[in-house]
Amino acid sequence: SPASFKTHAFKNLRIAQPKLKGTSVHVQSDNNLLAVDFEFQEISEEELAELFHSLQVKKKYYRLKNGSFLDLTGGDVDKVADLLDRISGRNSRFEDGQFLTTLDYAFYLNQVADEGIFHIEKGDSFRALMEEVENPQMEKIRIPSAIRADMRDYQKIGFRWMTSLAKYHLSGILADDMGLGKTLQAIVYMQNLVDQNPGATCLVVCPSSLV
Numbered sequence: 001s002p003a004s005f006k007t008h009a010f011k012n013l014r015i016a017q018p019k020l021k022g023t024s025v026h027v028q029s030d031n032n033l034l035a036v037d038f039e040f041q042e043i044s045e046e047e048l049a050e051l052f053h054s055l056q057v058k059k060k061y062y063r064l065k066n067g068s069f070l071d072l073t074g075g076d077v078d079k080v081a082d083l084l085d086r087i088s089g090r091n092s093r094f095e096d097g098q099f100l101t102t103l104d105y106a107f108y109l110n111q112v113a114d115e116g117i118f119h120i121e122k123g124d125s126f127r128a129l130m131e132e133v134e135n136p137q138m139e140k141i142r143i144p145s146a147i148r149a150d151m152r153d154y155q156k157i158g159f160r161w162m163t164s165l166a167k168y169h170l171s172g173i174l175a176d177d178m179g180l181g182k183t184l185q186a187i188v189y190m191q192n193l194v195d196q197n198p199g200a201t202c203l204v205v206c207p208s209s210l211v
Contacts, residue, residue: 015068015069015071016068016069016071017071017074017076018041018051018075019040020039020040020041020076021039022119023036023039024121025106025109025120025122025123026126027103027125027129028100031100032103033101033103034087034105034109035100036098036109037097037098038080042064043064043070045096048094055084056081059072087105087108087109089102089105103169106126109126110122132164132168133164133165136157136160136161139164141160143156144192144195146191146195151181151185154180155181155185155188158174158181158182159189162185162189163189190204
């Protein structure tokens with residue numbers, strides 16, 4: 001009977017939970033995007049985009065091309081879904097088996113990796129990005145020759161930090177007490193920008209008392 005046929009089919013239905021084999025991240029130099037690779041057991045790269053779309057629309061199951069089903073409600077897949085929610089933005093997308101997102105999410109990925117929240121293998125390009133941004137004092141960026149002011153060491157670090165951020169099209173804010181030379185650091189940064197890019201212009205928004 002139809003009822004017995006359905007019961008038999010249901011009993012023989014194969015449902016498994018996806019097992020995450022590894023996750024890695026690197027910086028794509030041609031477009032300055034983060035590329036995050038997720039490798040699952042028994043799931044091909046061709047099916048990953050469809051699987052992640054199912055996660056994003058909150059589906060409970062995903063049917064593989066071989067006819068078996070994946071349970072999307074727990075285990076490793078829950079962790080991946082949470083990570084994707086946290087690193088997704090307007091320009092995020094799946095492409096060639098990778099999840100692409102903007103560089104500003106690098107700091108979050110680095111934090112969850114360092115804290116052991118999510119195991120992520122950091123590629124050399126990703127490590128270079130974090131090293132430059134987190135340790136600007138190590139960067140050999142010269143003070144522009146047009147600058148005649150004597151800069152303190154921490155001011156040089158601030159200038160190099162902003163320059164490192166700009167290299168990766170990232171933004172930052174110098175935030176410290178008044179009178180410590182943020183204006184000087186900004187002027188040096190802009191002078192360096194113009195030296196490196198003749199004809200470049202900068203928009204300065206500031207109180208009229210500074211003009």
